[in-house]
Amino acid sequence: MKCNKFRENIVLDLYGELDNKEKAELEEHIQACAECAKDYEYSKSVFQALEDAETEDIPEPAWDSNWGKINLAIRDKPKPQPLFGLSPKWTYAAAGVTLVFILGIFTGRFWLPQKQAGPISAELSQEYIQRTLAQHFENIKPVLVEMANYTAQDNGNGTVLLDKAAMENLIIQNILLKSLISGKNPTAVQILEDVDLVLRELANIDEGDSGTKSMIKKLIDDREILVNMKILQHM
């Protein structure tokens, strides 16, 4: 083997990267070659000098401010959310999607032309409507609670990542329910109309849009949507 190869192995030996065979060959060569022996000694001195000077202080950055900037950047452009594999909050919304489907079958049947005109809900039991309404409120509540607790200071922190598809399904469900109960339950209709406003705003909001979020919070507060929902569910 030529000296050049041993020069490389001298460095690798300092870093413990030689196997036993290579190490033995290197030692043997150094015994016989003055130049490589000299390089070996000098390399060891340089390596030792680096070791001596090694304990360099790593500065302590402001971690929170760095996270703040990262958080801002990842909130500016929310990741497109798949409908499934949602965060726990959104399993509610996903449950809503199934409900819309069921409702669609029911209402679709009543909307068929051969059926005589009349209130859509005429043949749906009051009990079914109540149950569907209660389920719908359960689906929507996490979103409303989250928005009601929103403060401009924590913009982004802890707020739901809005999933447009799930939001649209909630809107559709809301509309369907409204037509089901129209003329039957004015209190519930009023709540659904308020919820409709909120959902439409939410469906069009961009993450980080603190102005709209504050506006939605005010809407939920002013119209006492959550309170009314609770009252209705216990009637």
Next chain:
Amino acid sequence: MNETEIVQMAQQGDTSAFRQLFEENKRRVFTLAFQYTKNKEDAEDILQETFIKAFHSLNKFKAQDDTNFSSWLYRIGINASIDHLRKNKMKKDNYIDSDQLPSISSDDGFSQPEHAIRIKEIRTKLDLTLSQLPKGQRMVFILRHYQQLSVKEIADTMKCSEGSVKKQLFRAFQMIKKRFKSLFPEDNYEMQ
């Protein structure tokens, strides 16, 4: 909750899970970036870039036997460090010109201040030398010497052969040896 579960939550857009990943990996990424750039502000930029990039490509990450989240993130950190320097040329004023430093004889024991000056001289000389190395060599040296990754780990992380890592480590060290000659004035060592 294990790392895989946290990563899965983050992949679903859960930013508090992503924050947890930040907390667990921030120091390692920042330290690497600082050792590479020798500049706190640059290292903070790289830290942010690394996590922002990671967040946006989170769906591409799949835990496998040989890749966990930390090493996947580390790779992004390495690339961000190298890319960062490409964008912002190394600031010359981060480095003291070696000619301005007093030459300290090393032949007998140092008093405390002399020792401190010598340490400073070694570090400055090393920083200056590293700043002038090709980026790949520089990164390989940082990863092996400071981060203490093995040649094999570096090859895996940088997606190149072990032979190429060895060659780059050797070249980086040879350059340091050449530049350190003035630190050993009594040694009449000649480079090849």
